[in-house]
Amino acid sequence: MSADEVSGTSGRDRPVVTGIREAILSGEFVPNQRLVEADLSERFAASRASVRAALLELTNEGLIERVQNRGARVRAVPLEEAIEISEVRMVVEGLCAAKAAHRVTEAESGELQDIGESMRQAVSSGDVLGYSRLNERLHRRIREISGQRTAATVLERLRAQNVRHQFRLAMHPGRSAVSLPEHLAIIDAIRANDADAAERAARAHLRSVIQTLPEAAQNPAERGPAR
Structure with missing residues (x-):
């Protein structure tokens, strides 16, 4: 089983995962910053489904957290x-x-x-x-x-x-x-x-x-x- 199969992402979602991760690593996306699906979809020229799959994978990695009724945001590590x-x-x-x-x-x-x-x-x-x-x-x-x-x-x-x-x-x-x-x-x-x-x-x-x-x-x- 491939890493994509384990995470639930597909090959077409990979550039979105990589792009969001690199933005977090570079400091462009900062802790507690909201990540709006529509904005990410436009930025990476990706479907909303691909963005959601990428956010799910990055949530599993501990980089992003889901907040009830507020969507996704960059996780702040204490x-x-x-x-x-x-x-x-x-x-x-x-x-x-x-x-x-x-x-x-x-x-x-x-x-x-x-x-x-x-x-x-x-x-x-x-x-x-x-x-x-x-x-x-x-x-x-x-x-x-x-x-x-x-x-x-x-x-x-x-x-x-x-x-x-x-x-x-x-x-x-x-x-x-x-x-x-x-x-x-x-x-x-x-x-x-x-x-x-x-x-x-x-x-x-x-x-x-x-x-x-x-x-x-x-x-x-x-x-x-x-x-």
Whole structure:
């Protein structure tokens, strides 16, 4: 059974699902924003049935919630849930880092090293948004190198649910200087083919995220890309 069959969506609904998800991830659609079927139908040149199917799938993913007599809106994830999501990420990201350490090729090792160097330069120049993009690129590449498709699917869904807290964390003063050595430790362990060290480093990074989330939640930023 395909993912579309499980979710109830069809291939023609997929662009609508992807479009709404990306709008949430980019910060274009913000927490508690109403999602009007007619507007979405016009925006994505899709039928109302396709829009409803897409909203249902994204509700199942935890990105959207249905409010009685008010339709659909982007779900606002409370801090307590954001912490729980990060605790799950800590375990799964550790798994992916360990798998990546076993599977990484010489070319991939060089790519990770380049990402780490670019992250150093972004922190040195104060390029917070650039660092944020590199951060996401690093995590995505580790998932891809790991070859753990199930874990990658879980992490992508969790990242989407937590996008607003992730952005606030990225904007938190001094956060990039703290997370840089954590990311470099993950890179070094993967490049050294040390699975245990890679898992420990990934877990340490997410533990740091969890500790910082309550402070970052005070950040008033409401728009922008994910961490």
